[in-house]
Amino acid sequence: MNKLLKYSIISLLVSIILYALIIPPKALGEVNLEVLGPVEVVNTSTLSVEEQIKYTFGDKWELAYAVMMSEGGGDPKAKNYNTDFCERLGRSSVDVGLFQINDCWHPEVSEECKLDIQCNVKEAYRISKGGTDWDQWYGYTDGHYLKHLPIN
Numbered sequence: 001m002n003k004l005l006k007y008s009i010i011s012l013l014v015s016i017i018l019y020a021l022i023i024p025p026k027a028l029g030e031v032n033l034e035v036l037g038p039v040e041v042v043n044t045s046t047l048s049v050e051e052q053i054k055y056t057f058g059d060k061w062e063l064a065y066a067v068m069m070s071e072g073g074g075d076p077k078a079k080n081y082n083t084d085f086c087e088r089l090g091r092s093s094v095d096v097g098l099f100q101i102n103d104c105w106h107p108e109v110s111e112e113c114k115l116d117i118q119c120n121v122k123e124a125y126r127i128s129k130g131g132t133d134w135d136q137w138y139g140y141t142d143g144h145y146l147k148h149l150p151i152n
Helices: 003-022 049-072 117-127 144-148
Strands: 079-086 091-096
Touching (some): 049 144
């Protein structure tokens, strides 16, 4: 290989390497955080019950709050023993926590979670399909939640 060709190849490689070193980060697929602005980080474990429901349910929070009040009365440790017999449990079922999550119908939710405000609210959000289906809550189906809704 002649000297001119060697120098040309070396020069081309050096140019490619230098160009790669000066490409702006966003051209490489990195996110420029300055464009996004400040990010609010919320420690939801320190929120009050109402704040937790607002944070989790968003624009559906008032209905969620009304259902919660009609079920557990706002008591995160509430337990209500039902008279119905649960075959799977071999005993009557128990509704636990703010949203009175039933241990027969929702065995996937641990007792610890049912008694934890943050976890109970998140599970109620999941069970209610994002606050759009409250048919599993007697406080909703019997209309008792209505007295807990704000008057518009």
